[in-house]
Amino acid sequence: MVKNLIDEIINIPHEGPIEYTAKDFKNDLDVRWCPGCGNYSILAQLQKVLADLGVAREDFAIISGIGCSSRFPYYMNLYGVHGIHGRALPIASGLKIARPDLSVWVATGDGDNMSIGGNHFIHACRRNIDLNVCMFNNEIYSLTKGQYSPTSRVGQKTKSSPYGVIDDPFDPVLLALGAGAPFVARVSDKDVALLREIMKQGYRHKGFSFLEVYSNCVIFNDGSFNIFTNKEIKDENTLYLEHAKPLVFGKNMEFGIKLDGFKPVLIDFADGKSSIDDCLVYDNKDRVLANIVANMVYDMDLPRPVGVFLDLERPSYEFKVLEQIKYEKEKKGVGTIEELLKGENYWVID
Amino acid sequence: MVKNLIDEIINIPHEGPIEYTAKDFKNDLDVRWCPGCGNYSILAQLQKVLADLGVAREDFAIISGIGCSSRFPYYMNLYGVHGIHGRALPIASGLKIARPDLSVWVATGDGDNMSIGGNHFIHACRRNIDLNVCMFNNEIYSLTKGQYSPTSRVGQKTKSSPYGVIDDPFDPVLLALGAGAPFVARVSDKDVALLREIMKQGYRHKGFSFLEVYSNCVIFNDGSFNIFTNKEIKDENTLYLEHAKPLVFGKNMEFGIKLDGFKPVLIDFADGKSSIDDCLVYDNKDRVLANIVANMVYDMDLPRPVGVFLDLERPSYEFKVLEQIKYEKEKKGVGTIEELLKGENYWVID
Amino acid sequence: MKKQIKYIDEIVIRFAGDSGDGMQITGNQYAETSAELGYDVNTFPDYPSEIRAPEGTLYGVSAFQVNLGSEKVNTPGDQIDVLVAMNASSLKVNIGNVKPNGIIILNKAGFTPKYLATAQYETNPLDDHSLTDYQVFAYDINEIINFELADMDISPKDARRTKNIWALGLIYWLCSRPIEPTIEWLGTKFANKPVMREANIRVLKAGYKFGGIREEFAVQYIVKKKKVKKGTYRNITGNNAVALGLVAAAYRANLPFFLGSYPITPATEILHYISSYKRFGVKHLQAEDEIAGVISAIGAAYGGYLAATTTSGPGLSLKVEALGFAAMLELPLIVIDVMRAGPSTGLPTKPEQSDLYLALYGRHGECPLPVLAAHSASNCFEMTIEAARIAIKYMTPVILLTDGYLGQGSEPWRIPAIDELPEIEVHFAKDPKTFQPYKRDEVTLSRPWAIPGTQGLEHRIGGLEKADITGNVSHDPLNHERMTILRDEKIKRIADDIPLAKVHGEEKGDLLVISWGSTYGAVKTAIDQLHSEAKKVSYLNLKYINPLPKNLGEIFSNFERILIPELNMGQLKHVLEAAFLRPIIGFNKIQGNTFVVEEIKDKILELLGEAV
Amino acid sequence: MKKQIKYIDEIVIRFAGDSGDGMQITGNQYAETSAELGYDVNTFPDYPSEIRAPEGTLYGVSAFQVNLGSEKVNTPGDQIDVLVAMNASSLKVNIGNVKPNGIIILNKAGFTPKYLATAQYETNPLDDHSLTDYQVFAYDINEIINFELADMDISPKDARRTKNIWALGLIYWLCSRPIEPTIEWLGTKFANKPVMREANIRVLKAGYKFGGIREEFAVQYIVKKKKVKKGTYRNITGNNAVALGLVAAAYRANLPFFLGSYPITPATEILHYISSYKRFGVKHLQAEDEIAGVISAIGAAYGGYLAATTTSGPGLSLKVEALGFAAMLELPLIVIDVMRAGPSTGLPTKPEQSDLYLALYGRHGECPLPVLAAHSASNCFEMTIEAARIAIKYMTPVILLTDGYLGQGSEPWRIPAIDELPEIEVHFAKDPKTFQPYKRDEVTLSRPWAIPGTQGLEHRIGGLEKADITGNVSHDPLNHERMTILRDEKIKRIADDIPLAKVHGEEKGDLLVISWGSTYGAVKTAIDQLHSEAKKVSYLNLKYINPLPKNLGEIFSNFERILIPELNMGQLKHVLEAAFLRPIIGFNKIQGNTFVVEEIKDKILELLGEAV
Ligand SMILES: Cc1ncc(C[n+]2csc(CCOP(=O)(O)OP(=O)(O)O)c2C)c(N)n1
Ligand SMILES: Cc1ncc(C[n+]2csc(CCOP(=O)(O)OP(=O)(O)O)c2C)c(N)n1
Ligand code: SF4
Numbered sequence A, B: 001m002v003k004n005l006i007d008e009i010i011n012i013p014h015e016g017p018i019e020y021t022a023k024d025f026k027n028d029l030d031v032r033w034c035p036g037c038g039n040y041s042i043l044a045q046l047q048k049v050l051a052d053l054g055v056a057r058e059d060f061a062i063i064s065g066i067g068c069s070s071r072f073p074y075y076m077n078l079y080g081v082h083g084i085h086g087r088a089l090p091i092a093s094g095l096k097i098a099r100p101d102l103s104v105w106v107a108t109g110d111g112d113n114m115s116i117g118g119n120h121f122i123h124a125c126r127r128n129i130d131l132n133v134c135m136f137n138n139e140i141y142s143l144t145k146g147q148y149s150p151t152s153r154v155g156q157k158t159k160s161s162p163y164g165v166i167d168d169p170f171d172p173v174l175l176a177l178g179a180g181a182p183f184v185a186r187v188s189d190k191d192v193a194l195l196r197e198i199m200k201q202g203y204r205h206k207g208f209s210f211l212e213v214y215s216n217c218v219i220f221n222d223g224s225f226n227i228f229t230n231k232e233i234k235d236e237n238t239l240y241l242e243h244a245k246p247l248v249f250g251k252n253m254e255f256g257i258k259l260d261g262f263k264p265v266l267i268d269f270a271d272g273k274s275s276i277d278d279c280l281v282y283d284n285k286d287r288v289l290a291n292i293v294a295n296m297v298y299d300m301d302l303p304r305p306v307g308v309f310l311d312l313e314r315p316s317y318e319f320k321v322l323e324q325i326k327y328e329k330e331k332k333g334v335g336t337i338e339e340l341l342k343g344e345n346y347w348v349i350d
Numbered sequence C, D: 001m002k003k004q005i006k007y008i009d010e011i012v013i014r015f016a017g018d019s020g021d022g023m024q025i026t027g028n029q030y031a032e033t034s035a036e037l038g039y040d041v042n043t044f045p046d047y048p049s050e051i052r053a054p055e056g057t058l059y060g061v062s063a064f065q066v067n068l069g070s071e072k073v074n075t076p077g078d079q080i081d082v083l084v085a086m087n088a089s090s091l092k093v094n095i096g097n098v099k100p101n102g103i104i105i106l107n108k109a110g111f112t113p114k115y116l117a118t119a120q121y122e123t124n125p126l127d128d129h130s131l132t133d134y135q136v137f138a139y140d141i142n143e144i145i146n147f148e149l150a151d152m153d154i155s156p157k158d159a160r161r162t163k164n165i166w167a168l169g170l171i172y173w174l175c176s177r178p179i180e181p182t183i184e185w186l187g188t189k190f191a192n193k194p195v196m197r198e199a200n201i202r203v204l205k206a207g208y209k210f211g212g213i214r215e216e217f218a219v220q221y222i223v224k225k226k227k228v229k230k231g232t233y234r235n236i237t238g239n240n241a242v243a244l245g246l247v248a249a250a251y252r253a254n255l256p257f258f259l260g261s262y263p264i265t266p267a268t269e270i271l272h273y274i275s276s277y278k279r280f281g282v283k284h285l286q287a288e289d290e291i292a293g294v295i296s297a298i299g300a301a302y303g304g305y306l307a308a309t310t311t312s313g314p315g316l317s318l319k320v321e322a323l324g325f326a327a328m329l330e331l332p333l334i335v336i337d338v339m340r341a342g343p344s345t346g347l348p349t350k351p352e353q354s355d356l357y358l359a360l361y362g363r364h365g366e367c368p369l370p371v372l373a374a375h376s377a378s379n380c381f382e383m384t385i386e387a388a389r390i391a392i393k394y395m396t397p398v399i400l401l402t403d404g405y406l407g408q409g410s411e412p413w414r415i416p417a418i419d420e421l422p423e424i425e426v427h428f429a430k431d432p433k434t435f436q437p438y439k440r441d442e443v444t445l446s447r448p449w450a451i452p453g454t455q456g457l458e459h460r461i462g463g464l465e466k467a468d469i470t471g472n473v474s475h476d477p478l479n480h481e482r483m484t485i486l487r488d489e490k491i492k493r494i495a496d497d498i499p500l501a502k503v504h505g506e507e508k509g510d511l512l513v514i515s516w517g518s519t520y521g522a523v524k525t526a527i528d529q530l531h532s533e534a535k536k537v538s539y540l541n542l543k544y545i546n547p548l549p550k551n552l553g554e555i556f557s558n559f560e561r562i563l564i565p566e567l568n569m570g571q572l573k574h575v576l577e578a579a580f581l582r583p584i585i586g587f588n589k590i591q592g593n594t595f596v597v598e599e600i601k602d603k604i605l606e607l608l609g610e611a612v
């Protein structure tokens, strides 16, 4: 049997019980985000979630790129890599393929993940490595002090668009769906319970999971998600997607969404003509439906859908790597180093 | 008035009539593709199309990356850049922003455009610069002699996947739609009339147009599109999308596609229960519908849609650049170089 | 109260506080108004890499230093004459650089136990006699302001935000300076916020009056005025100067301008400036990454634009493949690298000169490129135009190195008249009869620039090796060798077209000191001082690193020893050693900041055998 | 018929034809069977960059050259003894390299007017007496084959496809070689195509018999057998050797292996090999681009794998930023650059040595990395393991340079026993009490390798500068200087851990010749020949370029002159001139192919003052 030093480490049993509180995932470095930054909330929720998963702390890894959001790993008492700009996903991919035993998380920003890192992102979506990706979307490059990002809005004035942005933004959910991601979700920094719930769901999903989190940058783009976070108005502007549940929303769930053909249409139960029974029952196993609902962002009269758009299972890449190795070993025998060096056409001189 | 040497050239009137045949777009270099390569057909069609557009030959530019397909510019008697791998789109973008007077075409491959060039591709889709992109999809890296590409199929055996590909491919149409491309089309190398028609339509579309062409690589991936090109069987496997026309297909147009809710369903007119009137009437101005139909690739029982999936107009990027310049000039006056150097806080010593 | 007036030649003031305390803006305003009075000014902002670090922390201190002098000042100053410190951390971080008996103005409100704790002070420096070597003036500025604004309808938070302006007022008094220009500026700045406008103007006046009234301020300083050349002046940072240089070069070349860029500290401001020049007809693309940034510029250059890309180290690393491509296409392209401390992410907000190797050698294949270096904020303007001139004349990418210190530091700049700027000749190819894509000019070896839209010149270019003259793809072995040599020779010939290097001091002697890039400030100042002390040391500032000035070898042969101070481990030293096969003495600092004048002087004196 | 037998020491055979004529496979089979007989063999495939160029064109010629000798042969041979040319273009392209009176075997079917036209022959060389200096044997091979296979049910097209095998049979006769191994090989190759199997075996035999029967073949050659060391042998290309080296190194380190790569000529075969090693437990990712290739390898290295990335020039250019990152993380990583002719896309299928600068200097910031070079196909195996050893021991990326010539050329290789391979020690950190992420080993200065899954060692690493020992982010100026120096010193210390350079020939003298990488073959052969002619010239092969062997300076001081032949414009020359501040004579070839032995000999003789 070939010796494997990594397996030796993996096989050392964890000392003590695997029982944590969020505190165990904090470390003693000062968190260097601005007071009020939306990232704090995401950090706090993830610390809570990880504590609950029953996974030994040393079996997590958290990977990031560069940006305010990408400072994330420094604030977690975990194995972590603060990467270079845009490259969080390839680091995480290499790590997860090598080490399927780890639970690998990625913290990234709208610039890091959708601008310079866009190619890695779409390939990660299709390749389906079991990573849990949280993208902190503040619709701005914050660390570099306020340039527009690929999610900034048309007309937005930033340091590098003093007369307003002229390129149309990505919708991260639609891009992820178009690239073939099997698990796609969206939530805002302020919706802490839902944030935790989706993080957990992403963890349970065996394969690539992508979570866009609206995160408020108080310095360079304050208030851009106000209508989805402000207590007064968020309920009428937000549609919570729940699997197998009808799509209703509003402060008192007085509105709903139904499909007219394939077009989502707002219904007001108060009009007496329609009721919850007319509403579309959401199915997060259907990628076409996910697309239909995700396209609601283009209609300003419709509420913004948040929650899990899609949750499909298919075998993950790193699993298929192992399967292929297993299959070939079974088929042709476990290869030895001697055999490998000799190859098929060798000769002996003696 | 500031002197502009480029304008001086643009303003020289074209000598002679602007009347061409395809031959005028050929040059005398040997075409170095393998005999039988699908790329020949695309080359021939584009030469025909360009001859017909009424554009002076010097006002075209054709840009590519690296790959068999990316040799394309060498075979056209036009201004052309044979780029580096994956970078056709940024070259073309810089050129078109600088020179909106040119008709800029891009020839690229599935590797060039979706693998190393994937990020530029999705950004070009959302940014909407008026480029006409033909992606020669042969589902393989040919120039490097046969490794799998991001469009290769699961299980495909190639030089770098001797035991079969394990990552799920992109569907180029879905990716382009997810990234926000306003004009998205697909056609096969053998459908020459349609190919020409779509190239023209892409040209007429003011903004980014993306055309995926199934191109058969006779050496490394021969026959991968057989069911869509073989005369015997292609009709029952291909669905031609036409705007405002019902979706019917088959040798004798004996089949149709209708929507069951938002699910495309095959109907056989022979069953007596349904007719052409039940068929979905296609609307290529609807991005949700484009998505629904594009998703048919995942259902092997349905025919493969080809044609123009989406044809939306919105102001192109380079146009908006000009608009913004115009607006600022009108608002604050045309800037002079003296003014620029002086800035707002200067003082005079004398 | 009658105060004593002292005439001085230079004064270094440093404004320090929390990131949110407005120190950058205060320092900047002080510098602007100083320059407008005709002083020479050199500034440097020094801020944390965190956007807004937690209040009162050591790493959250943000400072802005201004050196103001009657003669030319080339650095922001080694040691501080007057420190304004808004809290305990600001004092702690900066005290080490304050001159003995220097003035320290403190805000007592920043020395509460909470602030002392975050500053990691065991005892309060205001009480523990640790500051006896300085002239300390400590007040609860917050309280003073509250008093001044008591009758206004202003929130305590907003009131507190004016404390920087109060300090500025006091500084104006200290330096016997008018406050009117700043009142005017506050008027514009807060045009739409009348309450803040009034509050700020009030506290500015209050701070000014405070100096006059209080007994403890016995001395007022007057920095003597220098004689300045007639002309129109402005304050300028290196990044702003690059932006202006790019547009000015395009103007002189009669071409439109295009920038393809991606934000990165400390180069981003160039992109900001360019993006605000819309009414000057400038185009730009904020690309999806650095690769698309440079490649889109190549596309624009193919279309006939003067095109540039701007970045810093990590970005330059990403542009390596594209630069080789541009070199092969032989298209003009300006590449600005505002260097920062590496490797990798390194210290993103700190200057360093460690990208020289990458600029010179960083391409696969044989691929030499011209490399220039700018040496001061305003020199960035000239060198940018020079980079453009070379790029166009020799049809090549040119790399111009600046750094974060130059890019963000400022100095007054006499704005040149347009016809003082070099003319840049462009001759687009037009004649189908004679045109060949790679037929070279006999002198410069550059190929013709033929742009789409020109009838009859349709041609293809690309990254594959091309046949001499025709530019067709060629696999011919001897052609490849010929083309490689031609490309190399083309860059070498630029040496015939750049100024000779100039020695300051004796032409022959024992020791020659070489500066390049931002070491210029400290080295030049050190040399000037040593020369005024009649020390025998010669000096040369190197602006062209590839190719080198033609007379450099001859100059070197006139000196026994050569010293190169660098903010790296000796990259230029290595390059020049290889070029001239003789040992050079390196003097290296890799601390994310520049040399101070004293360090350079001490090193030179040490070499001259004069103990320090 | 009785034929004369001639005993010879070496024979160079070149098989040339259209891309579709199967020349690569024929040459390869000839080489394989030769090696198995105990000959030394050196091969080089030379094919067009087009996948399948049009029939009969000059640029479509595909050739495979084999040098076979009784002693060690280090190159595929300068000049051709026997040329097999399947058509007119193949003759035209290769005739220049055939020895005077050399043998040329031609297929007349490739000399029809059509072929003569595509070959741009004005007159038919078979008739115009232009080939009188050679022994020409011209037959219509197609016709011969049709005759041989007349009774078989085979299409004319398939029949024609066996013509390479007929030529191989004739060559076997000419070299007095058994045909049985090839019959066996055909049996396996066409196991599922009985018709093609029979056809090929028949024509092989026919070709062999042909030589014996025909009068014009008067002489048969026998290459004397060399005495070879006992052992198990195989033929191996450099790319295959790298693939095996990677897996072997991992095995010796008791680690699993990961490759992150993206296809690129001429490095792609390494990826092909690795991807076929599934049952050896190897993992890999064919990434979306070169950046993801190297970065995923960094991720796997963080997880404890021995990780590598493989590429060629344009890919190395793209990996620049990532290599700086890996250097900062101080994780082991093997980077293989199979060099090709640049700059930019250049000549993708042709070898060159012009990425040395990029390997040495190509990172922003101060970022030295170890750089090694392999000098023969089989040496690629050893140097790959050496790269792995250094990477792991010093926790650093290591760049190994090979080139297209080494990567695709082949030679026989004695397969080492596993325990002959160096052992590579890995000590993952385990102890939370003593662990500090950047606490360095006192001797090697390398930091500990602590992998996720180890309880109590949770820590963060990244590209920002880090505090000595703790590895926390640090903006401290002096710490940055210390860390920069430590990283540099770590790489320098590797010099204590690599073999000294070895001089062949006199230890002191006038002229020292240095080879590196693939120039080894031609230089070594030239030197051996000169030594046998008693010429006074010494020789050294350089395998470690950074750091350099410690004794190199001393060796240099023993010679008046140093000559470095290189396939570039003098990159190693420049590096060594800078290192030792003395002039070196460069001898450069930039033609997308390697030196031939004569060129090197001539140059040396010229320097020795012996006219040639
Ligand atoms: C290669 C490279 N390019 C550019 C940068 C500069 N940079 C750092 S962070 C950033 C954008 C970050 O935006 P985002 O990911 O949205 O993070 P945020 O700060 O908004 O959380 C940029 C452009 C860099 N560090 N490296
Ligand atoms: C930077 C870089 N990486 C890799 C390569 C090698 N390479 C050339 S073409 C190609 C793939 C081409 O695939 P595709 O775009 O599908 O073109 P095809 O040949 O199939 O038409 C690769 C990997 C290269 N030339 N440059
Ligand atoms: S700048 Fe914005 S994103 Fe960055 S830490 Fe501050 S609030 Fe958060």
Ligand code: SF4
Binding pocket: B032, B033, B034, B036, B037, B038, B039, B068, B069, B138, B142, B143, B216, B217, B218, B219, B220, D051, D052
């Ligand atoms: S290899 Fe394939 S894609 Fe390339 S030219 Fe030949 S047939 Fe076409």
Ligand SMILES: [Mg+2]
Binding pocket: A067, A109, A110, A111, A136, A137, A138, A139, A140, A141, A142, A149
């Ligand atoms: Mg952001």
Ligand SMILES: [Mg+2]
Binding pocket: B067, B109, B110, B111, B136, B137, B138, B139, B140, B141, B142, B149
């Ligand atoms: Mg392809």
